[in-house]
Amino acid sequence: MTVELRELRRSFGGTVALDGLSLTIEQGELIAFLGPSGCGKTTALRCVAGFERPDTGAVFIDGADVTRVPANRRDAGMVFQSYSLFPNLNVRDNVAFGLRVRRRPTSERHSRAAELLELVGLGGFGERYPHQLSGGQQQRVALARALALQPKVLLLDEPLSALDAKVRVNLREEIRRLQLELGITTIFVTHDQEEALSVADRVAVLKSGRLEQVAPPAEVYDRPATPFVAEFVGTMNHLPGRVSGETVEVFGHFLPLDGAAPGEEVDVLVRPEAVRVSPSEEGRGFILASSFRGSIARLRVQLDSGGEVLADVPGHEAVRLAPGLKVDVTLVERPVLTAPRTAVAAPVEPVA
Amino acid sequence: MAGVTWRRLTLGVAAVYFLVPLAIAVWFTVYNESLGFSLGAYGRIVSAPGFGESLLKSLLLGAAVIVLVLLLALPALLAVRLGAPGLRPVLETITTLPLIVPPITYVVGIANALRGGTDALAATPFWQTLISIQDEDFPVVLVLAYVMLALPFAYRSLDTGLRAVDVRTLVEAARNLGASWPYVLFRVILPNLRSAVAGASFLSLALVMGEYTIAALMGYRTFPVWIVTVSGSDGQLSVALSVLSLGLIWLLLLTLSGAGRKSK
Ligand SMILES: Nc1ncnc2c1ncn2[C@@H]1O[C@H](COP(=O)(O)OP(=O)(O)O)[C@@H](O)[C@H]1O
Ligand SMILES: [Mg+2]
Numbered sequence: 001m002t003v004e005l006r007e008l009r010r011s012f013g014g015t016v017a018l019d020g021l022s023l024t025i026e027q028g029e030l031i032a033f034l035g036p037s038g039c040g041k042t043t044a045l046r047c048v049a050g051f052e053r054p055d056t057g058a059v060f061i062d063g064a065d066v067t068r069v070p071a072n073r074r075d076a077g078m079v080f081q082s083y084s085l086f087p088n089l090n091v092r093d094n095v096a097f098g099l100r101v102r103r104r105p106t107s108e109r110h111s112r113a114a115e116l117l118e119l120v121g122l123g124g125f126g127e128r129y130p131h132q133l134s135g136g137q138q139q140r141v142a143l144a145r146a147l148a149l150q151p152k153v154l155l156l157d158e159p160l161s162a163l164d165a166k167v168r169v170n171l172r173e174e175i176r177r178l179q180l181e182l183g184i185t186t187i188f189v190t191h192d193q194e195e196a197l198s199v200a201d202r203v204a205v206l207k208s209g210r211l212e213q214v215a216p217p218a219e220v221y222d223r224p225a226t227p228f229v230a231e232f233v234g235t236m237n238h239l240p241g242r243v244s245g246e247t248v249e250v251f252g253h254f255l256p257l258d259g260a261a262p263g264e265e266v267d268v269l270v271r272p273e274a275v276r277v278s279p280s281e282e283g284r285g286f287i288l289a290s291s292f293r294g295s296i297a298r299l300r301v302q303l304d305s306g307g308e309v310l311a312d313v314p315g316h317e318a319v320r321l322a323p324g325l326k327v328d329v330t331l332v333e334r335p336v337l338t339a340p341r342t343a344v345a346a347p348v349e350p351v352a
Numbered sequence: 353m354a355g356v357t358w359r360r361l362t363l364g365v366a367a368v369y370f371l372v373p374l375a376i377a378v379w380f381t382v383y384n385e386s387l388g389f390s391l392g393a394y395g396r397i398v399s400a401p402g403f404g405e406s407l408l409k410s411l412l413l414g415a416a417v418i419v420l421v422l423l424l425a426l427p428a429l430l431a432v433r434l435g436a437p438g439l440r441p442v443l444e445t446i447t448t449l450p451l452i453v454p455p456i457t458y459v460v461g462i463a464n465a466l467r468g469g470t471d472a473l474a475a476t477p478f479w480q481t482l483i484s485i486q487d488e489d490f491p492v493v494l495v496l497a498y499v500m501l502a503l504p505f506a507y508r509s510l511d512t513g514l515r516a517v518d519v520r521t522l523v524e525a526a527r528n529l530g531a532s533w534p535y536v537l538f539r540v541i542l543p544n545l546r547s548a549v550a551g552a553s554f555l556s557l558a559l560v561m562g563e564y565t566i567a568a569l570m571g572y573r574t575f576p577v578w579i580v581t582v583s584g585s586d587g588q589l590s591v592a593l594s595v596l597s598l599g600l601i602w603l604l605l606l607t608l609s610g611a612g613r614k615s616k
């Protein structure tokens with residue numbers, strides 16, 4: 001059961017939501033659509049679900065063109081961002097709603113609902129009403145409801161964004177476990193890069209209705225295809241650099257360039273873990289702040305030349321590298337991406 | 353504490369304001385200086401010619417208005433909400449119009465249209481239709497007029513109800529699970545709008561049971577028109593009629609809101 005998006009375009013008045021999005025999702029794969037708010041993730045998902053019709057382009061499910069098939073005849077189960085359980089039905093009837101529509105006998109509806117509720121860890125909750133459940137439980141029920149008809153594709157539109165942090169992490173792991181167990185082709189929309197990286201087989205990074213990169217999480221993180229991806233996924237330092245030939249000079253080091261540079265004076269993009277910090281009296285900066293995060297500590301280093309750098313150091317070094325200490329900053333030797341020069345060096349933290 | 357006291361006080365004042373005149377009215381209908389206590393006035397109502405007939409006619413009109421106004425307003429509201437939110441102010445304005453146009457204007461308009469229509473269609477089969485909608489026993493033309501009048505109330509009641517549920521998400525969840533549009537409307541939206549639908553129905557019914565001007569001017573003997581005709585000379589009878597129709601509408605209200613509450 002593959003899903004193919006072919007050259008999808010959709011605009012709302014003057015807003016272009018999808019700008020030629022092409023992508024193939026493989027059988028049994030969990031793909032995450034990742035991107036900032038407004039980049040077209042939901043619109044793309046709604047095109048697959050049939051709630052939105054692309055202006056041009058086509059959607060294929062399992063090789064069949066479904067672009068013109070109405071939503072109620074597509075084989076795609078969806079979990080919505082907002083709570084979407086039917087308030088007048090109890091949990092069991094919510095889960096069995098699709099079977100009810102298809103006029104399946106009561107006994108089958110009840111046994112299937114019980115089975116699915118068991119699957120999402122809510123066995124015995126069948127008689128409750130949605131308003132008697134927590135947010136996390138409601139989304140579990142919504143998940144069970146979406147799976148009840150054994151759809152070809154599972155569509156999740158930021159299903160965890162309304163939940164608090166701890167529930168979010170638990171539930172996303174559970175979704176992944178279920179998805180692997182059922183082997184169901186899944187699209188998981190999120191604006192949270194950590195969420196995308198931790199559950200997906202592949203991450204598709206979207207920007208302004210276009211695909212920036214689609215690759216396994218590690219690759220998106222380590223080898224971002226564009227500066228946008230580099231900045232959106234994980235934390236990125238912007239360090240002033242000067243291009244010379246195939247290399248770029250930063251802090252007196254010459255690092256190999258990854259891809260073409262946008263000019264001579266550029267921003268070099270470096271991850272905090274690729275920054276080394278060592279105590280040194282004649283160093284180029286001092287530690288401004290340190291936040292301990294268990295296995296690592298993230299240091300904020302003020303450079304004498306202006307600007308700041310974020311550096312991740314092993315957690316046990318946090319004591320030695322205390323705020324106020326004069327330090328030297330060096331970079332791990334590996335190909336770096338560059339972006340057009342912005343202002344002074346400033347790290348960009350992703351929006352979580 | 354202060355809150356409770358205030359609530360009781362306000363409630364008390366409101367109760368006095370409503371109940372005292374009502375009690376006096378009831379007293380007036382059952383007590384007479386010369387005869388003493390008697391239920392005669394109520395007996396005279398039921399035996400008055402045309403009572404059952406006009407009441408039934410008004411109830412039937414009410415039922416027809418309810419069905420029609422719901423069938424008109426609900427899909428329109430949903431369509432605008434789901435498909436064209438930009439049209440909402442337009443819909444709001446249109447449904448306010450019947451409140452602004454005075455009933456007299458309305459009657460004159462309808463009467464002119466009917467007369468003009470009868471002349472223009474005299475030689476066509478539509479003429480028969482035009483005549484039959486003016487049927488004395490079940491004047492469809494009144495139903496149409498009342499639907500217009502009820503629209504503002506029904507619209508607002510339904511709109512408030514729809515505001516309380518996330519219609520778009522519910523509709524899409526149901527569509528996603530294979531539901532056809534009629535299924536969505538009758539099995540998903542309506543059950544979650546019971547009290548709003550009950551409210552819209554009640555307001556429409558109350559309107560039909562109380563509307564005098566249009567019916568009277570167009571010459572139909574609906575219940576309100578009948579009340580006025582019958583009570584002309586008999587003071588006690590006319591007050592008894594008011595009490596009775598109030599009680600009747602109250603009963604209907606309780607029934608409808610009971611139906612609305614059952615959904616919980
Ligand atoms: N129904 C709509 N009407 C008008 N604009 C819309 C509609 N749906 C989406 N958009 C616009 O399209 C763009 C993409 O929206 P969306 O797909 O919801 O983004 P995302 O889910 O990535 O946050 C946004 O600029 C949004 O304002
Ligand atoms: Mg979205």
